[in-house]
Amino acid sequence: MQLSKAAEYAVRGAIVLADRYGQGPVPLVEICRVRGLSKSFAYMTKIFRILARRGVVRAIRGKNGGYTLARPPAKTTLLEVIEAIEGRLALNLCQHTPPQCHEPNCPVRPVWTQLQEQVRSVLGSKTLAQLTHRPRRARR
Amino acid sequence: MQLSKAAEYAVRGAIVLADRYGQGPVPLVEICRVRGLSKSFAYMTKIFRILARRGVVRAIRGKNGGYTLARPPAKTTLLEVIEAIEGRLALNLCQHTPPQCHEPNCPVRPVWTQLQEQVRSVLGSKTLAQLTHRPRRARR
Numbered sequence: 536m537q538l539s540k541a542a543e544y545a546v547r548g549a550i551v552l553a554d555r556y557g558q559g560p561v562p563l564v565e566i567c568r569v570r571g572l573s574k575s576f577a578y579m580t581k582i583f584r585i586l587a588r589r590g591v592v593r594a595i596r597g598k599n600g601g602y603t604l605a606r607p608p609a610k611t612t613l614l615e616v617i618e619a620i621e622g623r624l625a626l627n628l629c630q631h632t633p634p635q636c637h638e639p640n641c642p643v644r645p646v647w648t649q650l651q652e653q654v655r656s657v658l659g660s661k662t663l664a665q666l667t668h669r670p671r672r673a674r675r
Numbered sequence: 676m677q678l679s680k681a682a683e684y685a686v687r688g689a690i691v692l693a694d695r696y697g698q699g700p701v702p703l704v705e706i707c708r709v710r711g712l713s714k715s716f717a718y719m720t721k722i723f724r725i726l727a728r729r730g731v732v733r734a735i736r737g738k739n740g741g742y743t744l745a746r747p748p749a750k751t752t753l754l755e756v757i758e759a760i761e762g763r764l765a766l767n768l769c770q771h772t773p774p775q776c777h778e779p780n781c782p783v784r785p786v787w788t789q790l791q792e793q794v795r796s797v798l799g800s801k802t803l804a805q806l807t808h809r810p811r812r813a814r815r
Binding site: 539543617621643650653668 | 757766789801806808
């Protein structure tokens with residue numbers, strides 16, 4: 536039960552964009568360099584295409600192009616970044632939409648439902664603005 | 676971020692043993708039949724060997740052999756069953772022991788630490804006795 540590597544890398548990249556928000560687009564090669572992911576450039580390219588398609592980041596083409604957050608860091612949550620990559624979080628089969636386990640009266644399902652709500656609530660309450668490396672005054 | 680199939684099957688099997696606790700060993704073929712996992716008998720054999728090695732269940736050999744819980748359902752938690760299979764739960768790389776991500780001052784790690792504690796706390800608070808299909812009076 537662990538966050539996927541793709542979602543983990545998406546979070547790392549999104550935090551770079553939150554750190555640099557308002558300073559123009561950041562090239563993906565620079566995002567990778569900052570996070571020590573230069574060897575994973577091709578993988579990050581795929582991840583950022585998904586983030587752009589899901590409306591979490593915006594791709595800006597051209598010589599000075601790169602990526603920016605689609606919305607300000609204070610309006611983008613950790614949950615949005617993670618679910619853009621993984622789809623709706625599901626801690627167990629019964630938590631998928633629709634559920635992938637249909638056992639009637641399952642005594643364990645309420646436990647997973649409770650956990651699922653807690654995890655989504657915590658991740659949904661954390662904005663990228665709260666997670667940047669920038670001094671608090673510089674956050675937007 | 677989803678429970679492994681092995682841990683999910685371990686939980687299903689353990690609940691059968693909780694349902695039948697005090698009624699003697701339950702053959703694995705019967706555990707599989709009850710949970711609709713007869714096609715996964717070979718897989719369940721491996722899972723139950725791990726559960727036995729980790730002290731969650733006890734294997735009883737012989738003609739009337741099978742498995743029982745090593746401790747009463749009220750003394751066996753969902754967390755113990757899951758961690759017997761998956762090892763200590765780790766929602767992200769930084770939550771492994773030792774951590775598999777060493778970024779200094781990571782702003783996201785406290786979020787994962789908080790979530791990790793919540794998930795382990797909920798799973799550790801649920802005993803198999805609370806999750807059996809038996810009437811409450813019959814639980815031990």
